[in-house]
Amino acid sequence: MARTGPKNSARRVLTWLGAIFVVLTAVLAGGVMTGHASWAPKLALDLEGGTQMILAPRVEGASDINEEQLNQAVAIIRQRVDGSGVAEAEISTQSGRNVVVSLPGTPSKETRDLIQASADMNFRPVIAAGDPAAVPAEQRTPDDKLPKPTAEPANASDNNWVTGDVVKEFEALDCVNPSTEKRDRSDPAKPLVACEPATDKTPAVKYILGPVEVKGQDISDSTFSQVQGAQGSVTNSWGVNIVFNGDATAKFKAVTERLNQFYVAAQAQGTEDPKSQFAIVLDDKVISAPRALAVITDGKPQITGNFTQASAKALSDQLRYGALPISFEIQSQEQISATLGGDQLRLGLLAGMIGLLLVVVYSLFQYRALGLVTIASLVVAGLLTYLAIAILGWTENYRLSLAGVAGLIVAIGQTADSFIVYFERIRDELRDGRGLVSAVENGWKRAKRTVLASKAVNLLAALVLYFVAVGNVRGFAFTLGLTALADLLVVFMFTHPMLQVLARTKFFGEGHRFSGLSPDRLGAVPLYRGAGRLRTPEDKPTPVRPRNAGAAAEAERRMTIAERRLAAKGQLTGSSNGSKEEK
């Protein structure tokens, strides 16, 4: 025959399986070496301890929140959490409406309050700008030299806002390595000392800002576009266009009038005056501090500078949604102690071990040496699943939860079931009188369909469960589906080729007593026959395929051929409980 024999194809399939393993392991090893992945799968909060807060952003004046607003809320929270120095926090969205914040350990009350606080954007004029580093203690202005303004400030840019306390604060603030200590929300009527964080192109800057002049809520829209040159030609630089609402237009006009005077005066002397700048402040951090190059009378300023398209878009988005008064309502908070998490992990693994042991004992008991093939297949499936979870933990940030562990354990039973289906089909074929090698092939053909059908049902159920599940229990559906896939892979690429190879060995091929395929065991109806056709010699046989009809008819009338052969060899014992019913 031109086709490769089963043994060669078996070897080839096993080699492919080996190749898959090598590739997966290499991928994971690569990830581990570059430091992003780890050999152990990532654990969810309920296994390693931590805090999870679910926040619902509420936009004042609107009932629902759309996706862009939600993303902006996530960005705001991320900025706050990063700023508070909590490492390894994870922030994601859920159901298109909620923000899920997962923090390791137990956050302090300040961090929790910080995360929940409303977002706040304002415009303040710049009074002074300076070096971002904190002034070393010996160089700070001594108390007697601190300014002591006596007059009331005339406007928001007046130097009289800068009191001694403000100067002290200014000198102490470090904008290069911002402290993670949390400060209370600033008072809009008082001056503020704030940082503008460094970007790729500009260093950090420290400011003293006057009181709030225009509120962020007064922005009605913000877009970004390429800047138009003097003759209307489009230049290559980007700018952000803001549109203020009616009230703010007048206010902003007054602000720019005042700031522009500083600008013009400084230009005349060839210098820059920080007082010509107004700062856009979000959560008490300066996100931009453009100069007022002109008086804006129509409430539609354009901010230009070293913007790329990406940075212009980022600022425009921030303005548009930072302008929204978003508050956060805490929906649920879960703090899992590390002890409980560790306990649950330990005991979950213990349950898995026990379940595995029970299934292994059952297989050995019923299938004897074939049970070893079951065990080997379970091990291979387990390894595949483990690698998949570890790699997914690295690429998709998948975290294994307790529900996921439960899914893995439940899947042990389902996986073992598919092996049993296959083995029973082989036994059926043996009873029909085939030799072991062809029994393996034919049994596979019939078992394949059943296994595929049952795995399809499992996968479908897992898929539906995944979308329907609430909360953390999704993990159960996920691992159920994952193991169904691993099971398919293992049955097709390991169990079947293994049996093809083993069928040619003497131990199995000649039906050794402990092989699980010996004819005297075949004669007895087994405990579990797997899905589908059960054979009987007595009643009308289940409709077999025409190909087998002859053998079926024959076996119907006598003992199975295998039994007959063995009887001929004089080895058969106790054949009265064979497949022939004595009348």
Next chain:
Amino acid sequence: MTTSFATFGHELYTGKRSYNFVNSKKIWFIIAAVAVALSILTPVVKGGFNLGIEFRGGSEFTVSNVSTTDAALGERAVHEVVPDAIPRVANVAGNTMRIQTDQLTDDETNRIKDGLTSAYGVTENEVTSNFVGPTWGQDVTRQALIGLVVFVGLAAVLMALYFRTWKMSLSALVGMLVTMFTTAGVYALSDFEVTPSAIIGFLTVLSYSLYDTVVVFDKIRENTSDITTSTRRTFGEEVNLAVNQTLVRSINTMMVAVLPVAAILFIGAGLLGAGTLRDLSLALFVGILIGTAATIFIAAPLYAWLRQGEPELVKQAKKVAHRRAEATV
């Protein structure tokens, strides 16, 4: 023991031994009807299920490694912060205490957590707190109900598509509904806690019972494929034989599925006390047992009953009776 079980299976297969599922269907239907009625009445009378806090909203604290399991300490810790709260304090397993209260604010929850830490003399690392706000609880409930409806609807559609004859689909659906209601009834009666884990275990059981039903009905279809031309058995008898033939398989599938679940249940309920493992495995355990029984005792006999009035089958039954009468002559 193994050979006697093997012989048992063999005799079931050949029909030498046969349990009469189909003919005794009236009893099973009555039992099922009573079970379903009880399952519907019990939550009504009792005022609902024992819902976990993910559905109700509220606060829950778990204290591990306590030195004393005195409940009064926990109650006092709660009352110090919220005097009129009604805490439920229980020793769930070993050295673990669980305290549940109704709606509190997030702030109160955190203060109670600190109070419990000192009351039971443990470190902060050993206290877990869980706060669920009112809106969140409602959201989760709604999502669970939607999930239930969607899942059952999908299963019904799948069964209709797979079986193609409406009587088979109906019987399968009734079997699934009986499983659902009875499992819910067990939960209502026993006050087991209903949490999202329990719900997902419940839905998994439905998918398992669906598959089990498919296997049995496949065998029925096989046995009755040429029923009109056969005179050996009536329709009802063929269905009964099919159920008997798959009885051993059903039992064994159930065993293989239940073994790991029992392991999880033992660990989850026994050692951990409460939580995801226990809820999930309990739902699976109860559901798998009831689901297997429902297929055997309800779905298959129902199908036989629905079809036995058909004129063709009545004629066939007469033929069988005639042949048997002749044979004894």
